[in-house]
Amino acid sequence: MMERQPLNGFDGVEGLDDEFSLVYPSAISLKERTQQQRYQKLFWGSLAGNVVALVLAVVALVFALLGSPIEQQTGLDSKNQPSSPREISRVAFGSCSAYDVRPQPIWENAIIPSAPDAWVWLGDFAYLDDTLVRCSATPSAPECNCTATFMSYPPNQCLAGNLDTARVRMARQVNSPGYRAFLEYMCPGHGDKFLHPAPPQGSSPSVCPRPVLGVYDDHDWGWNNGNRRLPHKTEFKNLYLDALGEPASSPRRNANNGIQTSYSFNQSPKGTPTSESKQIDLFITDGRFYRDTLPCQVRRNS
Numbered sequence: 001m002m003e004r005q006p007l008n009g010f011d012g013v014e015g016l017d018d019e020f021s022l023v024y025p026s027a028i029s030l031k032e033r034t035q036q037q038r039y040q041k042l043f044w045g046s047l048a049g050n051v052v053a054l055v056l057a058v059v060a061l062v063f064a065l066l067g068s069p070i071e072q073q074t075g076l077d078s079k080n081q082p083s084s085p086r087e088i089s090r091v092a093f094g095s096c097s098a099y100d101v102r103p104q105p106i107w108e109n110a111i112i113p114s115a116p117d118a119w120v121w122l123g124d125f126a127y128l129d130d131t132l133v134r135c136s137a138t139p140s141a142p143e144c145n146c147t148a149t150f151m152s153y154p155p156n157q158c159l160a161g162n163l164d165t166a167r168v169r170m171a172r173q174v175n176s177p178g179y180r181a182f183l184e185y186m187c188p189g190h191g192d193k194f195l196h197p198a199p200p201q202g203s204s205p206s207v208c209p210r211p212v213l214g215v216y217d218d219h220d221w222g223w224n225n226g227n228r229r230l231p232h233k234t235e236f237k238n239l240y241l242d243a244l245g246e247p248a249s250s251p252r253r254n255a256n257n258g259i260q261t262s263y264s265f266n267q268s269p270k271g272t273p274t275s276e277s278k279q280i281d282l283f284i285t286d287g288r289f290y291r292d293t294l295p296c297q298v299r300r301n302s
């Protein structure tokens, strides 16, 4: 396995739930939150973002080149690929983890038992920008008190673009026990070790015989409904790619491009008839890195 640099924020997040309740004693419940119109907007915004963000084509192609059974078009390091990795048949998708990283039994109760051969994050792996306190009840909380800018406006959007918060939030999701159990299923032998120094390389069949892949959406981007104007966007992008276990050398990390990419599973030899090909091509697009700003008249609620 490729050695990785330790990542700021991925170490030492233990006792997640205890720490969480200590740090965020007034965290609001999902029930309370759904009463807020803002949350509904946020939910639908995320959903629309996911649909736009990811054009997913799962197509068997006869035009395949001979190649490794999982191949990434944008230059995935293929040196570690084993000669006979698992065939990919059942591809699972998911998005929108609980914003407050509450316990996530869905991993062990539903996702692992469904035995996915591959997993694709469709966005909002972690919510980096949401306040965890109820700002109407605690207006003096630092995360509710900021000067309005083009991306942060009080009280609920003060954390937009805050890299320090983002690192903590991302580490919490990566280290949440349910997700670790999931990673141990997808990447046997790595679920417990991945903190040291980093999550397992999700696209490497030798590390994760069941690949863990994906793309961010706005909350992973650190800015609700955010766009290309995000300051420090390379840092935010790499924070996400760190969480995904993207190799340090990946072109997805380049400062001048987004994280769009594609993968091929079960590559068929050239000339294989469609009926016999088990090849799956997965196309991931990036709906944030290049995204234009909204027109002025719709940029603010008020």
Ligand SMILES: *[C@@H]1O[C@H](CO)[C@@H](O)[C@H](O)[C@H]1NC(C)=O
Binding pocket: 139, 140, 141, 145, 146
């Ligand atoms: C918000 O912060 C400013 C500057 O630190 C402070 O003067 C103000 O009292 C704070 N507002 C609230 C509601 O706590």
